[in-house]
Structure formats: structure tokens, C-alpha cells
Amino acid sequence: MNENGSYKTLLKNDPEYRSYLLGTFSAQLVALPVESFGVGTERERTTFLVLSKDQVKKPFWPLIYLAAIRPELLGLTLGHAVLAMLALRPLVEKHFSSVEDFFRVGALPMFLCLVVTVLAHASACLFNDYQDHLNGTDRKSLSHGSRVIQKAWSRAVEVRRWAFVNAFFALLIGLYLLWGNWWMFVGLAVLTAAAIHFYARMTPFWNKWGAGDFWITLLFGPLLFFSVWFSILTQENFLVFSREMLVDGILISLPMGLLASWTLQVRQFQDIFKREEGSFRSLISRMNFDQAKFFLVAEGALFFFAQPVVFYMIWKDPGQSGVLAVGAALACAGLFILKNLASPLSSRMLKLNRLALSVHAGFLLLWIEALWVR
Amino acid sequence: MLSLKDLKIFEKDDFPKYLPKLNSLYDELFSAGKGFRSKLIFLIAKHLRLKDEEVRLLAQTIEFIHNASLLHDDLVDRSHLRRNKPAAWLKYSPEYAVLAGDYLLARVMVNLSRFGNLRLIQYTAEMISDLLEGEWIQDSLVQDWNVNLEQLDQVHDLKTASLFKWCLRAPFIAKENNDPHLHEILGQMGSLLGLLFQRGDDLLDFNIRNHEKKAVLGDLKSGYLNSFGAYLSRDFSAAEKVQLTQCESLEDVYRLVGGEERFLEAVSSFDRMNDQAIELYLHLNQSLGDVLSGEDLNVQGEFKPLARLLYYRSKSS
Numbered sequence: 001m002n003e004n005g006s007y008k009t010l011l012k013n014d015p016e017y018r019s020y021l022l023g024t025f026s027a028q029l030v031a032l033p034v035e036s037f038g039v040g041t042e043r044e045r046t047t048f049l050v051l052s053k054d055q056v057k058k059p060f061w062p063l064i065y066l067a068a069i070r071p072e073l074l075g076l077t078l079g080h081a082v083l084a085m086l087a088l089r090p091l092v093e094k095h096f097s098s099v100e101d102f103f104r105v106g107a108l109p110m111f112l113c114l115v116v117t118v119l120a121h122a123s124a125c126l127f128n129d130y131q132d133h134l135n136g137t138d139r140k141s142l143s144h145g146s147r148v149i150q151k152a153w154s155r156a157v158e159v160r161r162w163a164f165v166n167a168f169f170a171l172l173i174g175l176y177l178l179w180g181n182w183w184m185f186v187g188l189a190v191l192t193a194a195a196i197h198f199y200a201r202m203t204p205f206w207n208k209w210g211a212g213d214f215w216i217t218l219l220f221g222p223l224l225f226f227s228v229w230f231s232i233l234t235q236e237n238f239l240v241f242s243r244e245m246l247v248d249g250i251l252i253s254l255p256m257g258l259l260a261s262w263t264l265q266v267r268q269f270q271d272i273f274k275r276e277e278g279s280f281r282s283l284i285s286r287m288n289f290d291q292a293k294f295f296l297v298a299e300g301a302l303f304f305f306a307q308p309v310v311f312y313m314i315w316k317d318p319g320q321s322g323v324l325a326v327g328a329a330l331a332c333a334g335l336f337i338l339k340n341l342a343s344p345l346s347s348r349m350l351k352l353n354r355l356a357l358s359v360h361a362g363f364l365l366l367w368i369e370a371l372w373v374r
Numbered sequence: 375m376l377s378l379k380d381l382k383i384f385e386k387d388d389f390p391k392y393l394p395k396l397n398s399l400y401d402e403l404f405s406a407g408k409g410f411r412s413k414l415i416f417l418i419a420k421h422l423r424l425k426d427e428e429v430r431l432l433a434q435t436i437e438f439i440h441n442a443s444l445l446h447d448d449l450v451d452r453s454h455l456r457r458n459k460p461a462a463w464l465k466y467s468p469e470y471a472v473l474a475g476d477y478l479l480a481r482v483m484v485n486l487s488r489f490g491n492l493r494l495i496q497y498t499a500e501m502i503s504d505l506l507e508g509e510w511i512q513d514s515l516v517q518d519w520n521v522n523l524e525q526l527d528q529v530h531d532l533k534t535a536s537l538f539k540w541c542l543r544a545p546f547i548a549k550e551n552n553d554p555h556l557h558e559i560l561g562q563m564g565s566l567l568g569l570l571f572q573r574g575d576d577l578l579d580f581n582i583r584n585h586e587k588k589a590v591l592g593d594l595k596s597g598y599l600n601s602f603g604a605y606l607s608r609d610f611s612a613a614e615k616v617q618l619t620q621c622e623s624l625e626d627v628y629r630l631v632g633g634e635e636r637f638l639e640a641v642s643s644f645d646r647m648n649d650q651a652i653e654l655y656l657h658l659n660q661s662l663g664d665v666l667s668g669e670d671l672n673v674q675g676e677f678k679p680l681a682r683l684l685y686y687r688s689k690s691s
Contacts, residue, residue: 004650007657034654037558045555047657273528345511345528347520 005051007034012044020048021134023155028053030152039136046136056152068129068148068159069122072357076220076260077121078114079364080253084228085110086371087252090315091245109235112173113228119170124196126163130156177231184234188227195219212282213261221257222250248314255306256367259360262303266296266338266356273344289344297335300359304328307363311370320370327366331359383412383437388481399462399474403441406457411436411541414680418545421672428548431489435498435544438478440537443505445475450513451596455589494547501540508533516597519615523604527569530601535568542567542677556665559658563677566655570685573648576600581624582641583687590624605644606631648685655681 008031010017019025021033031048038044058064129145132138133156138145148154171189178185199215226249265282269292272284284292308324311317334355341348383404389397412433419429447453448461449471455461463471479502486495512529515521542560546552578588580602593600597619599607606627607618614630621627628634659677666673 004646004653007654009657009661035562037562038554043555045558047654047661049654343511343514343518345521345525346515347518347522347525350520350522350525 005049005055007047008050009045009047012042017046021046022157022160023149024157030056030155032150032152033133033136036136044136051152058153064148064153065162068126068146068154068162070125070146073125074118074121075357075361075364076263077224078117079361080220080224080256080260081114081117081228083256083364083367083371084225084253085113085232086368087225088229088232090371091248091252109177109232112177113231116170116173116177116231117224117228119166119173120192123163123166123170126159126166130160130163133159174231178234181230181234184230188223188230191223192219192227195223210283213265216261216264216282217254217257219257220260221253221255225249225253225256251310251314255303255310256363258303258306259363262296262300263356263360265299266352269293269296270349270352293338293341297339300335300338301332304331304359304363307367311367317370320373324363324366324370327362331362334359383409383434389477395466395470396474396477399466399470400441400478402459402465403445403456403462403474404437406459407437407441409437411440411537414541414676415545417676418542418673419548421669421676422545422549422551423669424545424548428489431485432544432548435482435486436537436541438482439498439502439505439540442475442478442482443509443537445471445478447509450509453596489548491548491550493550493552494544497544497547498540501536504532504536508536512598515599519599519607519619521599521604522608523601526599526601526604530569530572531565534572535565538567538571539564551670553665556662559662559665563655563658566651566658567680567684570648570651570655570681573601573644574685574687576602577641577644578687579603580606580627580641585687591621591627594619594621602641602644605647606637606640652681652685 008020010020016025020031023030025031029050029052031050033046034049035047036044037046059067125146129138129149132145133149138147138150149156149159174189175185178188195215195218199212199219229249261282265284268282268284272289272292283295287295305325305328307328308321311324312321315321337348337355338352343349384400389400391397415432415436416429419432424432444456445462448456449463449468453461454464459465461471462474466474482498482502483495486498508529508531512533515526515529539561542564543557546556546560574583576593578584578586579591579593579600581590582602584590594603603618607615610618617630618627621630628637631637631640656678659674662674662677663671
């Protein structure tokens with residue numbers, strides 16, 4: 001093996017193939033897949049760059065773990081969970097003003113809710129990296145996943161192990177929070193698993209009809225919000241719910257779910273040049289560059305202005321709704337960057353991800369501020 | 375058996391005699407080229423035992439397409455020189471340059487349809503559309519000083535590598551060997567050849583191994599950050615990028631990166647990265663042994679030196 005490593009090509013039906021992908025073929029060597037042909041078919045063939053472990057410079061392991069769990073995306077999960085908690089108080093006050101001891105449920109379940117959210121977030125990111133590595137998606141696009149496997153910072157088998165550990169503790173704490181409310185626990189767990197499964201495995205046909213966008217909206221919107229609320233409200237049998245609260249709950253969670261879906265669409269749009277059939281999980285999969293640009297601008301504007309409208313519908317607070325409307329107008333300025341993109345390979349495409357996450361984070365902070373002031 | 379010396383890209387009778395300007399434009403265009411791609415076709419075809427007329431057809435096809443792209447390219451880029459002579463659009467007119475390029479592409483389709491291999495016609499049409507997509511996208515990157523190497527590689531994969539892929543794959547398609555494994559490997563090898571050729575070419579712009587005496591900093595001055603420029607400026611601040619766009623000479627570039635020594639270190643590091651691509655190319659060439667047999671396997675010997683030759687522009691290195 002020279003200083004640059006050596007190459008090895010394996011076919012899917014080679015006995016060593018899976019062990020090379022998982023990184024279990026040797027204790028001294030690491031194998032980085034550099035090229036795959038016929039991914040997902042019987043004639044799948046991958047070329048690996050084989051390096052000795054000493055050739056790979058790795059950061060300290062907590063930093064690897066941190067990179068793998070994609071902290072930049074925590075706004076979509078942890079941020080939404082915080083928002084759900086803040087939204088709970090005025091909702092309970094609005095519908096059950098006589099309930100004075102609502103906050104007697106204490107800080108522990110709230111804290112545990114946040115922990116579960118982070119664990120579930122980490123588990124989803126790690127499983128996603130592992131799956132992308134096995135099915136070759138990470139070889140098609142350099143913007144997919146955390147790339148800790150591609151940089152040989154971690155073996156695929158270790159990433160999968162960490163994904164299971166995180167999922168196990170998330171389930172354990174979730175079980176504690178919803179102890180006794182078995183139907184609720186099973187219902188939320190099944191719906192969440194279904195949303196993740198259908199999002200990851202949806203066929204291109206259904207994605208063209210927006211199935212991927214639907215599941216993402218559901219997952220980051222109503223499902224996450226109601227999971228947080230049930231986990232808190234069921235403590236000490238404090239379950240208070242009414243049809244009106246359910247409607248308001250859906251109204252609050254839906255704009256954030258839609259915003260999360262828009263954020264992920266923008267991330268996929270970044271890769272529109274390299275689009276492979278089946279690798280896109282949103283409506284973007286049916287559009288060309290110009291159509292996708294128009295769609296994201298129009299949809300973004302609609303979702304941005306949905307935020308102040310929903311806030312006003314629930315709390316009839318013109319002041320805070322106005323603040324959210326100003327935020328929406330500012331976010332629309334960011335849409336000009338999208339609208340003016342000249343090429344699917346321009347350097348501005350690389351900034352879209354940050355732009356979408358910044359817009360999302362901005363709205364998150366405005367919602368938190370608006371609910372806090374209330 | 376056709377020899378490389380006998381390989382003529384076109385005969386006088388190939389183009390209408392009543393269009394003398396068109397004929398003289400083509401004479402000048404084809405006489406100045408090295409014909410590297412048609413030579414590559416010839417070297418592969420001889421091991422596949424293709425008939426002389428098949429070899430001539432393939433060689434003519436690739437040279438026609440390549441030269442059509444040059445005619446259009448020079449006009450799009452407003453380049454004044456092609457192979458050290460005035461570009462066709464400048465010497466004749468932009469209209470003639472466009473028509474001459476279009477005419478070559480039309481001839482390609484006429485000739486290929488006579489041959490009757492539908493798969494070859496389809497693949498050639500796909501290659502031409504890739505070429506045009508690459509040209510279109512490259513034009514949209516002018517004045518984009520933040521474009522990165524990965525993005526440029528994708529443009530070059532369409533614009534430059536599509537021709538190399540065709541050279542490697544078309545002789546096998548003409549021989550009706552359509553094994554998907556073989557074509558995947560050849561496609562990837564063609565991609566690497568195109569990438570290495572382009573990166574080597576981009577180094578000429580910075581006067582590295584510039585045996586062809588190409589104009590220095592031509593890309594940069596026409597508002598295009600090439601692959602080595604993108605590599606060199608990958609860690610530049612916004613202010614440094616602005617300074618790079620204002621460089622008038624190589625001395626300005628040296629000053630910007632902290633001296634000539636630092637600049638040459640960057641070249642060595644770029645070379646090391648491309649040596650890795652050459653290694654991958656050689657590995658893929660080796661793996662052709664799994665999908666080829668008999669005399670066909672001799673193409674491995676022809677393929678072997680190509681990657682290094684195209685990047686370093688010299689057999690000895």
C-alpha cells in the first residue's frame with residue numbers, strides 16, 4: 001500500500017462486500033467507498049480506497065459524535081420541542097383558565113422531553129448516515145449527511161451502534177414519560193416510525209405527489225408538538241384536552257411543520273444538478289431548475305406569511321402578529337437570493353442550506369419571543 | 375488494415391464544393407488540431423478488430439463533434455485565438471462559425487445513421503447534449519469567484535469528459551459489446567481522463583508545464599475561475615478573492631499566496647491530489663480484466679499511460 005492507499009473493487013455478491021461497507025473487514029485498515037456502479041441492483045459494484053488507520057487524522061471522539069448528530073439541524077427538532085412547551089401554557093390558560101396548578105407537573109418531564117428529542121434527533125441522523133452509506137446515496141452527493149463515515153472518522157458499524165443506543169434511550173425515557181398511557185405511547189411511536197419509514201422509503205411516484213413533504217410536515221409539526229404535550233400533560237394524570245385545543249394545536253404546529261418541510265426542500269434543491277431518480281424525497285423531484293426556484297420562492301412566501309396569520313387566529317394579538325409579519329417580510333428578502341440564482345452549479349447554491357436554516361431559526365426565535373411575551 | 379498515418383478525418387468531397395468558405399474554414403480548423411481523440415479511437419479500435427470504415431467513421435465523428443464545440447466555444451467565450459490562429463468567428467463571421475459548427479453536428483448524425491447502429495446514434499446524441507449542457511453551465515459561472523472544485527468538476531464532466539467517455543465506449547458499442555459492467559468502468563475511466571485533462575489544461579493557465587505556450591492567466595482575465603484557481607483560493611478570504619480577480623501577472627498571484635515557493639507548494643499538493651485520481655484510473659483499467667477477454671484485453675495497454683499523459687502533458691513524467 002502506498003502513501004495514498006490502494007484501491008479495491010468488490011461486487012455486491014462478494015462475501016467481503018458488506019464487511020468493507022460496514023468497516024469490519026480489518027482492525028488495522030479502513031475502506032472508503034469512492035465509486036459505486038449499479039447501486040441497488042444485482043450488479044452493484046463499489047471501489048474502495050483502502051487506507052491504514054494511521055493515515056486517517058481524526059478529531060477527539062466527542063467532536064466526531066457531535067458532527068455526526070448534525071447540531072445545525074437541532075432547530076428543527078429541539079427548537080420545535082421548546083416551542084411546543086412554550087405554546088402549551090397559553091393554550092391551557094385559554095381553554096382551561098380554571099386550571100391553576102398546571103405547572104405543578106414540574107420541570108422534570110419538560111427536561112426529559114428535551115432529552116428524548118435530542119436522542120431521537122441523534123438516532124435519526126446516525127441511522128440516516130448509515131443507510132446513505134449502505135445504499136450509496138452519500139457517494140452521489142457530497143452534501144448528504146455528516147460525512148463522518150466518508151472521512152473515515154467512524155466505521156459504519158459504529159455509527160449504527162450509536163444510532164441504536166440513542167434510539168434505545170429515547171424509547172426508554174419516552175416510556176417513562178407516557179407510563180400507563182399505553183395507547184398513546186404505541187400510537188405516537190407507530191406514527192413516528194411510520195413517518196420516518198415512509199419518508200425514507202417512499203417511491204419516486206409518491207414523492208412526485210408530495211408524500212415525502214407530507215410526512216416531514218407531520219413529523220416536525222403536529223406529531224412532535226403533540227408528543228411533547230402528551231408527555232407533559234399525562235404526568236400525574238393531568239391530561240386535559242378538548243376539541244378546541246386540538247384544533248389550536250394543529251394550527252400552531254402546522255406552520256412550523258411546513259417551514260421544516262420547506263427547509264428540507266431547499267437542502268434538496270442544492271443537489272438538483274446531481275438528482276438521481278429516487279434520491280429526492282419531495283415535490284422538487286418533479287421539477288427542473290427554474291420550476292423548482294419558482295416553487296420554492298412561492299411556497300416560502302406563503303409559509304412565511306402563514307406564521308403571523310396563524311398567531312393572530314389563535315391569540316388575536318396584533319402586536320406579536322405584527323412582529324411575525326415583519327419577520328416574514330425580512331425572510332422574503334432572502335427569497336431574492338433564490339430567485340436570482342443563475343446556475344444549478346453557482347457558488348450561491350452552496351449558501352442555500354445556511355439561508356434556509358437561518359430563516360427557520362429566525363421564525364423559531366420570533367415564535368418563542370411572541371409566546372414568552374404572552 | 376488502416377494505419378494511423380492513413381487516418382484522414384475528412385476528404386475534400388465530404389463537404390459541398392459550392393460552399394468554398396465552409397471548406398476553407400474546415401481546412402484551417404482541422405489542419406491545426408492534434409487529433410488526439412481520433413488517435414485514441416484508432417488505438418482502441420485496432421484491438422477490437424473493427425473494420426476500416428468503422429474506425430474512420432468513429433474518428434471522424436469525435437473530431438467533428440470536438441471541432442464543432444470549439445467553433446461554438448470560441449464564439450461564446452469571445453476567444454480571439456484558436457491554436458495560435460485567429461478564431462473562426464473573428465476571421466469569417468460569428469454567423470459562419472455557428473453554421474459551420476451546426477453543419478458538423480448534422481454531418482455526424484447523417485454519417486452515423488448510415489452506419490445503422492441505433493445505440494451508437496443514441497449515445498452520440500446524449501454526448502452532444504451533455505457537451506452543450508456543460509457549455510451552458512460554464513457560461514453561467516463567469517464572474518463566480520466562489521465556485522468550488524467539486525462544482526467545476528461537474529461542469530468539466532459534462533463539457534470535457536463526455537468526449538473522452540465517448541472515445542472509450544463508442545468502439546465497443548460499434549462492436550456491439552454492450553455489457554453494462556464494461557461501459558460503467560469505461561465511463562468512469564473517461565470521466566477521470568476528462569477531469570485530469572482539464573486540470574492539466576487549467577495548470578497551463580498558471581504557466582505550469584506550459585510546453586504549448588498558452589496565454590498565461592487567460593481564464594482568470596476572462597472572468598473564469600478554473601480548477602487550479604479554485605483549489606488555490608479554497609481558503610482565501612473574500613478580500614483575497616477580490617485581489618485574485620485583479621491579478622494581471624503571475625507575480626501578482628505569487629505575492630497573493632505569499633511567494634513563488636508557496637505557490638509551487640500548492641501546485642505539488644494539487645499534483646498529489648490528481649495522482650490519487652490517476653491511481654484510481656489505473657485501478658479501473660486493471661479491473662477491465664474482469665469484463666474483457668482475448669485480444670480485446672490489449673486495450674488495457676493502450677489505456678494505461680493516458681491518465682498521466684493527459685495530466686502531466688508528457689510521457690516521460
